[in-house]
Amino acid sequence: MNTIHSLPSFLRFGGALVAAAFLTQFTRAADEHAAHMMAVPAITSAVAVLIPTEGNDVHGTVRFTKVAGGVRVVADVTGLTPGAHGFHVHEFGDASSADGTAAGGHFNPAHGNHGGPADAQRHAGDLGNLEADASGHATLDHVDAGLSLDGGNSIIGRGLIVHASPDDLKTQPTGNAGKRVACGVIGLAKAP
Numbered sequence: 001m002n003t004i005h006s007l008p009s010f011l012r013f014g015g016a017l018v019a020a021a022f023l024t025q026f027t028r029a030a031d032e033h034a035a036h037m038m039a040v041p042a043i044t045s046a047v048a049v050l051i052p053t054e055g056n057d058v059h060g061t062v063r064f065t066k067v068a069g070g071v072r073v074v075a076d077v078t079g080l081t082p083g084a085h086g087f088h089v090h091e092f093g094d095a096s097s098a099d100g101t102a103a104g105g106h107f108n109p110a111h112g113n114h115g116g117p118a119d120a121q122r123h124a125g126d127l128g129n130l131e132a133d134a135s136g137h138a139t140l141d142h143v144d145a146g147l148s149l150d151g152g153n154s155i156i157g158r159g160l161i162v163h164a165s166p167d168d169l170k171t172q173p174t175g176n177a178g179k180r181v182a183c184g185v186i187g188l189a190k191a192p
């Protein structure tokens, strides 16, 4: 009875007592596994580095930090045309295509309609617009109640896209924000 592999023969010949012992041991192992899972620290920080898609020169860094009421999004992006640019978390953290399309559609785990960050009906990934100044520089500092860094709707590992055109916050399902000028992947960051 030294190894797990010998258990089936004991179960065959040993009857109910051995089966009960096996089940107790199995339950204990499951409990230990659950305790181990709970010891994993909560995710509180993430970052995406934006790289330009082909033919563009848009660069930036976007940090995500867990705060009361949601996730604080702090963006600093350069190389844009002046004005508004659609800004979204997309489904896939895949920056492998030259035009950014491998990132898929807007991250939408609740299967809702496209909207703006302040709308009740929105995709989780709908971050609205970045506003670039005359030099093409955009900053954003916003607490978003629709994002999470933990659990099944976590944005970790998803894509982050900046678009050529403004998001009108209503056209389905994209906001009519046009081509993708920069793409990044949201990864774990060291907690501040």
Ligand SMILES: [Cu+2]
Binding pocket: 086, 087, 088, 089, 090, 106, 161, 162, 163, 177
């Ligand atoms: Cu987008």
Ligand SMILES: [Zn+2]
Binding pocket: 088, 106, 113, 114, 115, 122, 123, 125, 126, 173, 174, 175
């Ligand atoms: Zn959307």
